[in-house]
Amino acid sequence: MSDFDIEAIRAEFPALHQEVRGKKLVYLDSAATALKPKAVIEAVSQVYERDCGNIHRAVHLPSQRATQGYEGTRKQVQAFLGAEKSSEIIFTSGTTQSINMVAQCYGRPRLSAGDKVLITGLEHHSNIVPWQMVCEQTGAELVVAHIDDNGEVPLERIEQHLKAGGVRIVAFAHVSNALGSVLPAKEICALAKSHDAISVIDGAQAVPHMAPNVTDLGCDFYAFSGHKLYAPTGTGVLYGRFDVMNAMSPYQGGGDMIRSVTFEKTTYAELPNRLEAGTPNIAGVIGMGAALSYLQTLDWAAVQAHEEELFRYADEALREFKGLRRIGTAKHSMGVLSFFLDCAHPHDIGTIVDTEGVALRTGHHCAQPVMKAFGVPATARASLAFYNNRADIDALISSVRTVQEMFS
Numbered sequence: 049m050s051d052f053d054i055e056a057i058r059a060e061f062p063a064l065h066q067e068v069r070g071k072k073l074v075y076l077d078s079a080a081t082a083l084k085p086k087a088v089i090e091a092v093s094q095v096y097e098r099d100c101g102n103i104h105r106a107v108h109l110p111s112q113r114a115t116q117g118y119e120g121t122r123k124q125v126q127a128f129l130g131a132e133k134s135s136e137i138i139f140t141s142g143t144t145q146s147i148n149m150v151a152q153c154y155g156r157p158r159l160s161a162g163d164k165v166l167i168t169g170l171e172h173h174s175n176i177v178p179w180q181m182v183c184e185q186t187g188a189e190l191v192v193a194h195i196d197d198n199g200e201v202p203l204e205r206i207e208q209h210l211k212a213g214g215v216r217i218v219a220f221a222h223v224s225n226a227l228g229s230v231l232p233a234k235e236i237c238a239l240a241k242s243h244d245a246i247s248v249i250d251g252a253q254a255v256p257h258m259a260p261n262v263t264d265l266g267c268d269f270y271a272f273s274g275h276k277l278y279a280p281t282g283t284g285v286l287y288g289r290f291d292v293m294n295a296m297s298p299y300q301g302g303g304d305m306i307r308s309v310t311f312e313k314t315t316y317a318e319l320p321n322r323l324e325a326g327t328p329n330i331a332g333v334i335g336m337g338a339a340l341s342y343l344q345t346l347d348w349a350a351v352q353a354h355e356e357e358l359f360r361y362a363d364e365a366l367r368e369f370k371g372l373r374r375i376g377t378a379k380h381s382m383g384v385l386s387f388f389l390d391c392a393h394p395h396d397i398g399t400i401v402d403t404e405g406v407a408l409r410t411g412h413h414c415a416q417p418v419m420k421a422f423g424v425p426a427t428a429r430a431s432l433a434f435y436n437n438r439a440d441i442d443a444l445i446s447s448v449r450t451v452q453e454m455f456s
């Protein structure tokens with residue numbers, strides 16, 4: 049398993065070292081929100097203990113430090129995503145706000161009857177509902193490239209929709225939060241481009257496991273949530289290719305996004321400020337910078353090898369489990385393992401494994417159409433981060449066995 053020092057890594061995550069319900073916590077819900085390393089917790093504390101000023105406003109030192117931290121994170125995110133300009137990085141409250149911003153600021157003024165927005169069958173609700181809303185507002189139509197039995201979206205299905213004409217926006221998940229399927233993002237972006245559609249990638253489940261390069265992907269927009277990338281809640285990013293994003297009008301007005309204001313006419317600031325009205329989550333964004341700095345100290349090849357090994361280990365253990373059905377068997381998957389027990393409702397699985405200290409997510413994972421495609425009301429989902437180890441998987445299997453014994 050390479051020279052990856054899992055114990056040293058685990059020591060950086062305080063939340064791992066606690067008991068819940070009298071048992072050692074086994075955290076297998078990082079796809080819902082990831083635990084935070086000490087460096088992030090300390091960076092957030094430092095903002096409130098020392099650098100507590102508003103950004104872009106005052107000349108006093110706390111404000112200057114906060115501004116430096118906030119704008120420093122923007123440069124870090126730019127480097128992390130391989131973006132050309134730091135002004136292509138907008139801070140939001142999360143993937144949800146990022147996608148809504150594209151739908152309202154890019155989509156709403158440009159879509160009309162006869163236009164289509166294409167999504168896939170494995171999207172999170174936050175990559176479905178904002179598009180439904182903008183379609184209702186504009187008369188455009190929402191069309192769906194459906195998943196196959198493995199939980200993959202064949203490229204031909206995307207191409208078919210594009211060939212039919214009228215598609216202006218293609219929005220899709222880089223990695224599915226319900227199934228772990230990885231979509232061929234670069235190929236989808238190229239297809240979109242060749243049919244004059246813009247591409248919007250929901251990268252919420254990709255960024256914790258890989259470093260996506262937006263230039264290489266060729267996407268127009270890339271959205272993710274800080275809190276799934278070991279950073280504080282209430283933080284997120286929207287990357288937008290400069291020319292495309294620069295043509296967007298803001299959908300929120302307020303402080304920090306203007307150049308000049310009179311009662312007769314207001315002119316807007318340049319990117320990125322134009323799309324960041326009001327006081328943002330300063331401490332959270334500075335915490336995101338600390339998360340990125342922390343990630344940079346890790347050997348990513350070793351991190352990925354560790355995650356892949358653990359994923360295979362968990363996948364094999366679940367597949368060998370009699371009476372358990374794995375949901376989502378895409379050839380290229382990562383991070384997320386969904387399953388269903390013949391004998392027990394997923395909600396009961398979640399409740400019972402919780403008594404053994406195992407934190408799983410059970411439910412529809414904000415992806416009800418995916419559940420419908422597999423004909424199940426819900427699944428149990430174990431999701432991995434690099435701080436997980438084989439003992440966590442063993443605890444999962446043993447707790448699921450307890451559930452099975454109770455119900456049979």
Ligand SMILES: *Cc1c(COP(=O)(O)O)cnc(C)c1O
Nearest residue numbers: 142143144172174225252253273
């Ligand atoms: C979590 C998630 C979202 C929504 O993110 P928020 O942080 O709740 O805004 C969207 N898409 C995917 C794939 C996700 O996993």
